[in-house]
Amino acid sequence: MRKFLAAAGFHGAIAVGFGAFAAHGAQAVLPPQAVDWLKTGASYQLWHALALLGIAACLDAASPKLPVRLVTISGLAFFLGALLFSGSLYVLALSPLDGGDGASWLVYLTPLGGALLILGWALLFLAGLKKGSV
Template sequence: MNYKQSLLIAALLGAITVAIGAFGAHALRPGLEAAGRLDTFETGVKYQMYHTLAIFLTGLLQIQRPHKLLNRASLFFLLGILIFSGSLYTLSLSGITKLGAFAPIGGVLLIVGWICLAFSIAKLPDSAN
């Protein structure tokens, strides 16, 4: 993803994350508590927001220093959110525990995003100061 796509996706994901969190905290809370899945749902929301911010910050870095690893970092963060948080939301709402097996795949994608980000930062030139 280029910087504009990263920033746009982060902005939209930010709004979606707040909406999902609010919906879970209010409308879904009784059902999630009864099923013992509130913590699982909240973990999905937290990781979605953390990585939405990571996409946003990666987009800002892309403005200064476009690099294919930054593009990949944003993409891995997005895929990780979809699979990690998505599987936790689905598990929380459906009770199908087998869906939890997808969360580690999303987690690995998030880790790969951070590694791409780290390598892209390592390639930045040292400051002249």
């Protein structure tokens, strides 16, 4: 539970920082597409910080009927998914866009992170349907 609480704080702080940068200054130093990537990354990361907070609360109040394993794996998928999805967007947004920086391979991490976020929600859905403990 405490690890997911810490993960929520980690993702929340980073999301607010990048969201603030996107809203208050990024336009002066970055192209519009890069600013959009920052906004998208911050939005997804902040929503999943809240999801991790919910996971922490669920595990703290875990009843014998809660499928703890599914909820835990869901939280791990949220943590890693937000890290890959948002992190890759942040690096891409802050990297030179001329292709000479070597960071262009990060575009492959964005959909992988998105898939992990979807997996996290799907596992949470299954946890809500499952009866008994795991």
